[in-house]
Amino acid sequence: MLGGMLGEHGFFILACYGMSALVLGALALWIVIDGRLVRRRLDELELRGVRRRSAGREPS
DSSP states (O other): OHHHHTOTTHHHHHHHHHHHHHHHHHHHHHHHHHHHHHHHHHHHHHHTTOOOGGGOOOOO
């Protein structure tokens, strides 16, 4: 029905929108998962005593 409203290329148009939505969703999911993994690695390093250079030195 909707494909008919878009003319003879309606299926192609809808398929392109669907694939674009799928790819964007996958990228967003990847970013979220990767961010959590990076945060976990940083927390593990911090627990082991590794500090960032930008954090400065602790006063002696």
